[in-house]
């Protein structure tokens with residue numbers, strides 16, 4: 191587990207995160223960004239067919255369309271096979287949700303603070319993710 195999160199930190203440092211902010215009045219002073227890491231292959235590793243990327247949102251913000259993600263090879267729609275919440279880059283507990291459809295709709299999978307899902311097949315969510323939301327619990 192420690193190794194995977196060290197990897198995650200390295201990954202975050204090496205990718206350009208896309209930011210979509212949805213501001214709410216009560217949150218204007220906080221402005222924390224919340225990050226989920228996603229890879230196209232198993233075990234949160236770049237692998238032979240994929241790569242990894244990260245998506246950052248404001249609290250409750252939705253990254254609405256992974257088709258628009260141009261970083262890390264692009265074409266991230268319905269490609270995510272492993273995912274994790276990177277606790278080290280955030281200052282308190284939160285969760286991220288993978289969604290099957292655009293605009294954070296459709297079937298969803300919650301990834302808790304400090305959780306790494308090395309094989310989304312085990313959750314019935316392999317190659318399904320189209321949008322992502324992160325928020326504080």
Ligand SMILES: [Ca+2]
Pocket residue numbers: 267268289290291317318319320
């Ligand atoms: Ca989808």
